[in-house]
Amino acid sequence: MLLLGIDIGTSSVKVCVVDADTQQIVTSAQYPDEESPIISLQPGWAEQSPAMWWEQMQQALKRCHATGTYNPNDIAAIGIAYQMHGLVLVDKDQNLLRNSIIWCDSRAVEIGDKAFDAIGHDKCLSTMLNSPGNFTASKLAWVKANEPEVYAKIDKIMLPGDYIAMKLTGEITTSESALSEGIFFDFKNNSIAKQVTNYYGFDESLFPPVHPVFSSHGTVLQSMAGQLGIPEGIPVAYKAGDQPNNALSLNVLNPGEVAATAGTSGVIYGVSDKLRFDPQSRVNTFAHVNYAHDLQRLGVLLCINGTGSLYRWTKNLFGTTIGYHQMNDEATQVPLGSNGLRILPFGNGAERMLNNKLVGVHLHHIDLNLHTRAHIFRAVQEGIACAFRYGLDIMRENGMNPTVIRAGRSNLFLSRLFTETFVNVTGVPVELYKNDGSAGAALGAGIGAGIFTSPAEAFSNMQRIDVVEPSGSAMEPVYAEWKALLDRELLIN
Structure with a gap:
């Protein structure tokens, strides 16, 4: 049985195929070979086209298929990791409305700062564990203020991984972890943060249905199966931001465990069981991939x-x-x-x-x-x-x-x-460790699809290389x- 992992990065898209029995990578590929462009129309702005991610994913998957090292019909589930905090907008027909405003875009800093002051620092930090800052919520507010004709057409807002899952399945979902990374989640009430939606004037119908991270986010459409050479009906069983996913791929799931990465950006990500926040919001706290209402697992992220x-x-x-x-x-x-x-x-x-x-x-x-x-x-x-x-x-x-x-x-x-x-x-x-974000996404799919009974089983063959x-x-x-x-x-x- 095989698992397919997709990692939507800023520089490239990586795809890998993992053997569920051994938890080892069968093959992997990335596309393009050089870094993907970032569109910067003004200083501090950063955008990418979601259509570009979709094309790159297809090309990387073709490279995997071309190795001939596996039978694509043996793929049983798909997991997706993605660059965090990007804003993707689609209309009621699932057509893109504009480029994605990605994680390192700075245009909404002032908007987020004003929201922080207006809502109240204590209220933001005690309920959302972060300031609205330059996150997805503030980027959406920028679109509302500066591109009203685009905003009026929005049916659903998404993060980058949600868009790839939508293309595969025709369904749009989110999770509490994803809502938290956009500063849309109220940890005290375990709900969408009404203090943010009310302040910015967002209708909650813009948000997709909320699913657990480890669960079905839709199944592969017949048309996509034929186009991509993978089985129809297999689930997208896991979606997570790249840094929570990197932590998962290193089996960092429990309080006190810490992961680091130094790719396009550099991150230290530690797991806590306390609703803790930095008073200045210099580091940020999000719901980790294994967050639950009765098992608080928070990811404290330095970027x-x-x-x-x-x-x-x-x-x-x-x-x-x-x-x-x-x-x-x-x-x-x-x-x-x-x-x-x-x-x-x-x-x-x-x-x-x-x-x-x-x-x-x-x-x-x-x-x-x-x-x-x-x-x-x-x-x-x-x-x-x-x-x-x-x-x-x-x-x-x-x-x-x-x-x-x-x-x-x-x-x-x-x-x-x-x-x-x-x-x-x-x-x-x-x-x-011998670690890869796309492999982590594949193993996450195995957990979400019930192929593994627990994360411990999914990472039982994890290989440490050096200390x-x-x-x-x-x-x-x-x-x-x-x-x-x-x-x-x-x-x-």
Whole structure:
């Protein structure tokens, strides 16, 4: 029996096929080979076309089929992971009304700030555990205010993964986890947050039916089955945002367990059993994939918008012929501290952990006679690791004190230098696993379809690759100088 996992990322779409008996990947593919474009019509704006995600998913699935390593008719369930917080709008005929305003778009910051003040900080934080901020609710309010002709045609609002599920099944659903990531969920009343819908003037008919994360979100249409070469009638049995899904794929489900990822964005995500919030909403709390009214499992999320995206930008700056492995190798030839070069890695929209400020990327102390591209490669990795430390300290203020962090050996964690720098600047060991977001989505589908009796069974063959322990405090003075530079920029902003 096989499970199909789909991961709708910002840079690409990845699809994998997992053997339910062994929980191992049979094959996987992504599309496109280079990073997907982000449409930025104005500074701070970021959009993508959901039709592009659908096309990319089909192309990635074709690549999987082309390997000939499995029989597509053996696929029994589908799981979907997706970039969080994006706004997708369709009319009553399920036609797209505009591009998706994606997670790193900053146009709604002021709208969210005004809502936070008007509704009341205490009320927002005690019931929704977050400020409306720059999340999906505020993006929808921006459309209502600035594109009334579009808003008038909306039948349903969705997140990116909901759109792919809709294309597969013809059905539109949401979950309490998804509502919480849009700041549409009231944790005290376990309901849609009326304080937000009333303030913004949203009709609750815009929201799809609420289903559990691990459940059927519709079954594959006959027309889609023929088009995609998969069985008709199999369920989409799991949908979750990429960061809760990354945590699931690392078997991070219980209080105190913590996951990290450093892809396009960088995230530390810890599980709590308490309705806890940051007074400044610099880190955010959402319903985890296994949240239930009688079993509170909350995901506390720290996000840095531009981690892998900064490393990709650096790669492109020096020519597309340079590979990431070569960049990592060159970076290791430079001493710790990059001979004084410091980089602030905040160039991908307003940063929640910096109170939604647009700080940008800054290079400090460039010496034209000393610094080479290898220094920049290392300084980028050190700057990103320092940003993780800054965010982790905020999480520590809010009661999240990890003794170990789990991460998949992918993206920046493929770099031994980055992993060691991360460990030494945070002071927390990292366990590396053979992990993949699309594989996590596939296993989530197995749970949702009842193929596995529990998450423990789904991850019984989980493979740990390595453990990296802290090896000293040499990064402390580097971090102290980096933080002083950031503090200066925050005062300017």
